[in-house]
Structure formats: C-alpha cells, structure tokens
Amino acid sequence: MKTRQLYGEDMVYILDAKSVGNLGRYFNHSCSPNIFVQNVFYDTHDLRFPWVAFFAFKLIKAGTELTWNYNYEVGSVPGKKLPCYCGSTECNGRLL
Numbered sequence: 001m002k003t004r005q006l007y008g009e010d011m012v013y014i015l016d017a018k019s020v021g022n023l024g025r026y027f028n029h030s031c032s033p034n035i036f037v038q039n040v041f042y043d044t045h046d047l048r049f050p051w052v053a054f055f056a057f058k059l060i061k062a063g064t065e066l067t068w069n070y071n072y073e074v075g076s077v078p079g080k081k082l083p084c085y086c087g088s089t090e091c092n093g094r095l096l
C-alpha cells in the first residue's frame, strides 16, 4: 500500500483500485460507522475521474474495524434480503 503525507501530521493512505483490488474491499457495513466515503478530486478536476476517499468521523483506536454505511435501500433489489450483522445498538436489521 502506497502512503503519502499531506498537511503536516495527517497521513493519507492511497487505496488505488484502478488496476488491482485492495483492502478497501474488506470494509464492512455498519449502521454506526466510523468512516464515510466521499468523491474527491486529487489529480484532475475532471468530474468523470473522482477518487473514492474514505474519511474517519473521529479518531479511531488502532485495531478497530473500519466500517462505513453502504446506504443500500432496503427492498431495492426484488427478491433479495440481506440481514445486517453490524451489531450496533442502532442497527436497522437489514442491508437489503
């Protein structure tokens, strides 16, 4: 994994999946996530080529699982039901 330091102390981990998958594929969903996803423009301002970036909501203790809210719409895939196992007290119960 390539890393790059930006803005003093803040470390940005580059998870470029352009040519090969990476650990981002293991981020599970949580109804109480500790990271969120956002498109950012890093090497170009061409709207067709955003980088998909994950940011922490707050400081995360080392060893804590990183989870984000997939924001799937329950019922959006006919015939598909996916229970949520995030374990949060605020769990919605289903991913799909």
Ligand SMILES: C[S@@+](CC[C@H](N)C(=O)[O-])C[C@H]1O[C@@H](n2cnc3c(N)ncnc32)[C@H](O)[C@@H]1O
Residues within 6 Å of the ligand: 025, 026, 027, 028, 029, 030, 083, 084, 085, 086, 095
């Ligand atoms: C991007 S993968 C996440 C990594 C996956 N858990 C693995 O071990 O490869 C997304 C899949 O993980 C599972 N998953 C992720 N978060 C989940 C959750 N909160 N409850 C149930 N399944 C979850 C679902 O099967 C989902 O389609």
